[in-house]
Amino acid sequence: MNTFTKIKQAIHLFKSIDIEQLGKLSQKVDLPKLVATVGKMDGTQLNGLIKMLGGAGHAKKQQPAINGDFYDLGTDLLPADRALQLKVRAFMEKEIQPIANHYWNKAAFPFEIIPKLAELNICGVTYEGYGCPHRSFIMEGIIAMEIARVDASIATFFGVQSGLAMGSIYLLGSDAQKQEWLPGMQQLKTIGAFGLTEPEVGSGAAGGLTTTATRHGDTWTLNGQKKWIGNATFADVLVIWARDTADNQVKGFLLRKDTPGLHVAKMEDKMALRIVQNGLITLQDCQVSELDRLQHANSFKDTAKVLRMTRAGVAWQAVGCARGAYENALAYTMQRKQFGKPIASFQLIQNHLVEMLSNLTAMQTLVFRLSALQDAGRLEDEHASLAKVFCSMRTRDVVRGAREVMGGNGILLEYNVARFVADAEAIYSYEGTKEINSLIVGRAITGHSAFV
Structure with a gap:
């Protein structure tokens, strides 16, 4: 030298x-x-x-960024889509993160954020016309993930609005119904709800709905109850699914919030998705015009078209919930010190973190492929069901790991993991249980239906 x-x-x-x-x-x-x-x-x-001297001759190594996208899947987006993803992320971190625990604890909804959310112009992102910003299904999934990454309740509110309620009208409504409802719903000036589940009927909705619809000329009379209906307490329009007493087929109806005989009671004492305002709906001789019947919803097969589309979105929500828990837990382990060192430097903590990241990365790659199939027009029920099964199960594993590395602090809302732990339980159950979605996949791969 x-x-x-x-x-x-x-x-x-x-x-x-x-x-x-x-x-x-x-x-x-x-x-x-x-x-x-x-x-x-x-x-x-x-x-x-x-x-x-500890490598003093080299530049000091910077602490790695907190990033749950380990395979950089987001960087492959088109520049405009990447910009929208980061815009949604910034909104959630600025507007929702500071208030999420407060409203979750109160089981109340932050109505003041609806106009701000509307400014993002992301409602009905995959629909054409009616003011909707037509983009890919991958982008729709990424939006769901980014919202759920901060709060799964807001993601559920948005999924009901943009997916289930708007989707029912977009896929199955008449032109007049689309013109009447979709522009206002896209701007979040009109709020929608989706009423399928009943107090005694969840998985058996295809053939077991007890809510009835009886036609008398150009008017239908609806009677029955619906349970677990998100947004129901403040929705302007409710999509209600009922069994036609004439042909025993499932039909869809658009009920306006001031319909006589329509009663909605807020469900209390939930341990998950506490910000979501779920309602118990009672229908007592509700009179609905034939003009407000979804004109292209004539059996449960039509209802299933909506569920197939939105089930993919729930898988993305699960990814967002898992990512939020992982990133918060990772940040915590880098800051929390025991025995004079950050706990992130301990072998067992790193093992938990890697297991969490492995599940999260597998989930992300799965939903990206799922939405690619959807964009190509090749999505089948079994594709969406497999994603819902896998992602909701693995989310449970991730949030459990996040809570574990945080010790006792993992059960406190202020550390931003306990809420994800609880909310993962709701995601695991809605849009079809693990068992029902497994049977849909099982039927596809064996050719045998195991449904009762």
């Missing part, structure tokens, strides 16, 4: 020491003599000194 190289390395070595450290060093040693000594060292000696 020549003299010039040694001098450069010596200068680099001392440049890596900050002013305060240099001042302390000058009080203990003769710095000019030390520099001269270092200058006489050969390459092996100099490298040994650098190693002994």
